[in-house]
Amino acid sequence: MKEWQNEFRAELQQRIIPFWQNLTDEEFGGYYGLLDFDLKLDKKAVKGCILNSRILWFFSSAAMCLGDDALLKNAEHAYRFMLDHCVDGELGGVYWSVNYDGSICDDTKHTYNQAFAIYALAAYARATGKQEPIDLAWKIFDIIEGKCRDQDGYLEAYTRDFKPASNEKLSENGVMATRTMNTLLHVFEGYSGLYQATKDERLAARLREMLEIFESKIYNPELRRQEVFFDGEYNTLIDLHSYGHDIETAWLLDWGCSLLEDEELNARIIPLLTSLAQNVYEKAYHGAGLYNECERGVDDKKRIWWVQAETVVGFMNAWQRNPEQTHFLKTSQEVWGYIKEKVIDPRPGSEWYWAVQDNGQPDATREIVEPWKCPYHNGRMCIEMIRRLEA
16 A cells, blocks of 8 residues: 555656646746647647636645645645636636636636635645635635525526526536536535635535435436436436546545534435445446446447546545445556556656547547646545555
């Protein structure tokens, strides 16, 4: 286990951290938004605000994990860019994206994006002890609660002044969703991070509410999976099994639920999360990484970078919850081996491929960095595994 931990520490310190440090934009702030497959950097590409939030979360969390305060300089760089350019100082909330120079590109206010800002700000506050990011996180919390939900849960996309907008950004597979599992998951994640930093009971109440929605609306007990896209009444819109989201949910909801320190709640929720992990193991793991998803009974066999990272953590968590089920530990180890062999890009100046085809070849059509390709999943995998392998 110690040798395994050292591998994650080396991946974090020797590849992921230096790679993202090298993308610092010293002229306009933040971090560059596009590095294509051929490792050509576009310094004038759009900068996604989700990307910036995730970078802020990453450097803050890496600093705490490694006890390396030098990384707070990188976190501060992302934080300043968030304050100066990503946050709407007039109407509140966080934009979807800005141009390379920090001017507004897409002023959509998406609930998903607000949640990631909270997640990042809470981590930065924990890493630095500063109150300012907590104050901003609460302002965004108030926006989500006041403008981005109804009596039945969280909604999705809004205009700059918070009028309902079409949800193309978080809808896929030919449907247009009023609610998504993905947004709910990451609101839960953001609120969990802020609860970890504050222990405020307002957050505890919302976390319990979201766990109830997961239990009664999102989780499908017959199929042992989450449904993904919904109309306003939580009717599912498509036969889709998102393997990556299910294994991510299996440990993220466990984390947030455990923060509440409620034995009765844990007794209800944890078995459902173990069921998610077991079903993913049975359906999506075939000895060489984890498939992406299954739509209408047809598997997408690409091995997406973030799905592999979440698989390592998700199965490790399932084994820690169920030590007798050693196949979870074995799979976590095997997927890490697959990542090292196929997903990590060995070229100097690169990081991880976006995806690997079923034949083991990298997908040369996808970028190494773009608004969704970030250090959040693989960096968090390293941080989580270092922590979990400490004993």
